[in-house]
Each structure stands twice: as structure tokens, then as C-alpha cells.
Amino acid sequence: MAVEEGKEPAPVSRTNQVRPLPLRLLQLFVLFLFLCIGFSVVSLYTIRHFGIESTVTAVKSNFLPCLEESNVSLGEWIKAPVDLMHSMNDEELFWRASFVPRIKNYPFQRVPKVGFMFLTKGPLPLAPLWERFFKGHQGLFSIYIHSLPSFIPNFTHDSVFHGRQIPSQVAEWGRMSMCDAERRLLANALLDINNEWFILVSESCIPLYNFSVVYDYLKNSKYSFVGSFDDLGPYGRGRYRLEMAPEVNITEWRKGAQWFEVDRKLALNIVQDTKFYRKFKEFCQPSCYVDEHYFPTMLTIEFGNSIANRSVTWVDWSRGGAHPATFGGHDITKEFLAGVLEGNCSYNERSSSICALFARKFAPSSLQPLLSLASEVFGY
């Protein structure tokens, strides 16, 4: 008995500390009841003193903002982000960018846009030329800039480049960080449902035709413009590693210039890829320059029939060496530019005199002569 009595207090004090569930529910219920009664009393009081009208108005004015917020149109849901800066990391961003509508008919007037993705170190010395190119074509293009994270842009408010910076990270030539930057640009551009074509350009690129010509060329093409060829030499297949198989066989190994143009379907595929990404990250490291192989190879395997296998960005390798020629102020003449424009290419299985829409590489000193010749030679 004494032992049992000694044991007795323990359970009691435990009950005091943590009440059993039914008791707590009862307490909550009582509290709720009091709140209800309190609210009713206050309501009755206000109605008696201020009349039903004003009480209803008071309740409305308290709760209506919530109702109004929930009455959002489709336009609100699909609006492209105004502020391009965000705190998403790549994993979060790529996931968000991979959203795809399953119903193919857009229930709104969709005007497809060209996403111009500037992969730069910092400033855009040729910006005034681009400004002229874009002038008057608002609504048909979007601009995205990926630069060194340390770079602080100083574009004025009236510039098309103002506020177009995306969250960036250091990107090194020939390394996966370069492809990461390109995928980051694509992912940010994909967040705007109206972007249909995505073109990668650099600070040394210039447009060779007016905006309408460029827009129609991309819009009417059956193919995306990704350079892709089978280079049998040491700088092509020579960079292939057997570990790439079975995802990539040597016959599927491709090489191409970094400066691509892809449509929305291919852009989505590049952003969502994990299968090839892992292989290239591990087995294509310098002297395998991953930005020359990853997208061309992957797209050839998965969408070989959707790419034109050529780029729309002109570049001059004729001087030889590891880098293409850079053109400065003294190079810019009408004759030189006529040579750049010259061409005969396959476009939708027919021959076209327009091969390149853009050209590189142009030094800052070329800006003034280009501006003076642009309207006559390029039509803008």
C-alpha cells in the first residue's frame, strides 16, 4: 500500500504538465465558443449603434481587398517577371523554367518574341548599334545579360539593356561553367512564355540586317541554327572519350560554334538535360572544350532533324590560330561588310543569299564606323 501511495503523485503531476488530448480539445472548443460569442456581441453592438449598412460596408472594406486579389486574369498568371533579379539557385530556376503547357492552343493573343541572350564579361561597347537595331520593335524581343557577377551595369533608364541583367556566376571558356551560364540564360528567358526563339550573342557581336529581316528569318525557318559537324581530326573526334558511351557514341560526337539559336522546344531540352550533362561535365574537360561539343552533340542525338547544323553568326577563322579575327575601326569599310554579308546557304531546303544574321568579333573601336554605315549597309 505504502509503495502504491508513494507512486501515486507521479502520474498526477504528469497529467498536469501535458493534458490528455480530449481535455485540450475541450479547452480549444471553449476558447472558440468565447470568441464566437464575443464576435456576435460586438457585431450586435455595432449594428444597433451604426446600422446594418455601415457595418456591412465596414466588413466589406476589411475583406474585399482579399476578394479582389483573388480575381486575377490569365494575363497576371503569365506575365513575364519585370525584375529579372531573383534569388533562385540554378536547380530551382531550371525546375521552374521547365514548366510546359500541355494544351497547345494559347487562349490569348501570343506574339512570339526573340530572346537575345548576351553572354558578356561586362560592358557592351557596341550597345548603341544594338539600340538602333532594336528601336521600334518593342514587344517582339526580350534581352537577357549574363556577365561577371562583379560587373555593375550603368545603362540609362531609356536603354533597352536597362535592368536586363540576370543573376550570374563566373563562366570560364572551355569549361562546364560556360555551358552553365548559357543554360542559365536560357532558363531565365524561358520564364517569359512569349519567348519563342533564343539566340546567344556576345559583346563583340553585331546584327547584319534590320530587325524585321532577322525576325522573319528565325520565324520562318523549319530548323534551329546550331552549328554541328563531325570533325574527324584531333580537335573533333580526337576529344571523344570512350567513357561517354553508351549515351554518346563516337559516330554521334559533334563539334560546333558556341553561338547558337534554338527554339523553345530545344531550349527546354537543354535546360532539363541531366543525362548528357553528367557525362560531358566529367569526361569533356580541357583540352576538350565542352562549349564546342555539349549542345551540338546532345541536340544531334535527340533532335538531329530539328537543327540546320550551321550557325547564323559569322566569324572569320581565315587568319589561322586558336582565336578568330577581331575587327577594329580601320577594318570597317563598305567593301569589307559586303563580303561579310555575301553568302549562299541552304534555308528550308532552298538556297538563300542570307547565311549569317550576326557577325563577330568586333572591337569597341569599330562602333563609330559601324554606326555611320549601318543604315546603308545593314538597313537599320
Ligand SMILES: *[C@@H]1O[C@H](CO)[C@@H](O)[C@H](O)[C@H]1NC(C)=O
Ligand atoms: C473580375 O474581373 C473582371 C474583369 O477584370 C470583372 O468583369 C469581373 O466582374 C470580376 N469578378 C468579380 C467576382 O469581381
Ligand SMILES: *[C@@H]1O[C@H](CO)[C@@H](O)[C@H](O)[C@H]1NC(C)=O
Ligand atoms: C558606363 O560606364 C562606362 C565605363 O565602364 C563608361 O564608358 C560609360 O560612359 C558609362 N555610361 C553611362 C551612361 O554612364
Ligand SMILES: *[C@@H]1O[C@H](CO)[C@@H](O)[C@H](O)[C@H]1NC(C)=O
Ligand atoms: C528591313 O530590310 C529589308 C531588306 O533590306 C527591307 O525590305 C525592309 O523594308 C526593312 N524594314 C524596315 C522596318 O526597315
Ligand SMILES: *[C@@H]1O[C@H](CO)[C@@H](O)[C@H](O)[C@H]1NC(C)=O
Ligand atoms: C551506341 O552504340 C551502342 C552499341 O553499338 C548501342 O547499343 C547504343 O544504343 C548506341 N547509343 C546511342 C545513343 O545510339
Ligand SMILES: *[C@@H]1O[C@H](CO)[C@@H](O)[C@H](O)[C@H]1NC(C)=O
Ligand atoms: C543535320 O545533321 C543531322 C545528322 O547529324 C541530319 O540528320 C540532319 O538532317 C541535318 N539537318 C539538316 C537541316 O540538313
Ligand SMILES: *[C@@H]1O[C@H](CO)[C@@H](O)[C@H](O)[C@H]1NC(C)=O
Ligand atoms: C547557291 O548554291 C546552290 C547549290 O549549292 C546553287 O545551285 C545556286 O546556283 C547557288 N546560288 C548562287 C546565287 O550562287
